[in-house]
Amino acid sequence: MAGTATPAASSWHGNVPKPNPRPDHAELRVSNQDREQVVDHVKAAYAEGRLDRFEFDDRLERAMTARVHGDLTPIMDELYGAHPAGPGSYPPVMSRVATGRHLDGRADTGGERVGAAAAHLLPLTGLLAIGPLIMLLTAGRTSPYVRKHAVEALNFQLTMLGATILLTITFVGVVLTPLLWIGGLVLSVVGGLAALGEGNFRYPFTLRLVK
Structure with a gap:
């Protein structure tokens, strides 16, 4: 049920590489911040109705257990559609008010x-x-x-x-x-x-x- 979206003018501010990353980049280990940023995008897609509960749980689990950048990039591709290698951008994640979560992983409730x-x-x-x-x-x-x-x-x-x-x-x-x-x-x-x-x-x- 994951839909595609036209990239916004402002870049997605995360360390997840663009789709089709270089092999050496795809194998780089990710940080907790990298995982949390992708988790925010997954939650935003679910809040917008672009994912059902099963799809949400699947992508959330994959994002939170990702070890290398190559694990995170396919999730972003599924949310926004595959982008060619090179310069590009993803839409900025929804604000904390819309998603119900702080973007830096702090507690919101x-x-x-x-x-x-x-x-x-x-x-x-x-x-x-x-x-x-x-x-x-x-x-x-x-x-x-x-x-x-x-x-x-x-x-x-x-x-x-x-x-x-x-x-x-x-x-x-x-x-x-x-x-x-x-x-x-x-x-x-x-x-x-x-x-x-x-x-x-x-x-x-x-x-x-x-x-």
């Missing part, structure tokens, strides 16, 4: 902030890595803000579990494990408060296995 905070605080209930994973697979599918915090919390909990397994091998490690988890609980609370305040938070000493 209190619900998003609560969801992001829950990703940090659910481990305090004993859910550990399961809590952030639940938020990632539910609210994180449609909110870049929740996804950002859920991924960070999930990576931290996985790191904590791995460190606990390694520490229990030695007697000294067994003694240090309770201190490790006390520190982890404090950091989870700090992360939750940061998410409620619409801020960014990165856990120290964390292996970021999930992107």
Whole structure:
């Protein structure tokens, strides 16, 4: 159901390459900002009625799990039609008022902030890595803000579990494990408060296995 649109005069301000990118460009890794910009275009197309729910979910999932530029370009082609290589432009994404989202991935509603905070605080209930994973697979599918915090919390909990397994091998490690988890609980609370305040938070000493 994805329709085509005539490119506007102003360029789409993103780092996603024009269609038919050079092979070396297509293989470059994308940043979170690149993904979020394409997500904004997908949400705008859905709000305009150019995508049905299935198409929206499919393109949103592909955009949020993209690893290289070559993964993002086909999504933009499907939204606006294929463009020849070389100079060109996509229509600018709709404003925050129209899409209901900040273009820089910040939370636009209190619900998003609560969801992001829950990703940090659910481990305090004993859910550990399961809590952030639940938020990632539910609210994180449609909110870049929740996804950002859920991924960070999930990576931290996985790191904590791995460190606990390694520490229990030695007697000294067994003694240090309770201190490790006390520190982890404090950091989870700090992360939750940061998410409620619409801020960014990165856990120290964390292996970021999930992107």
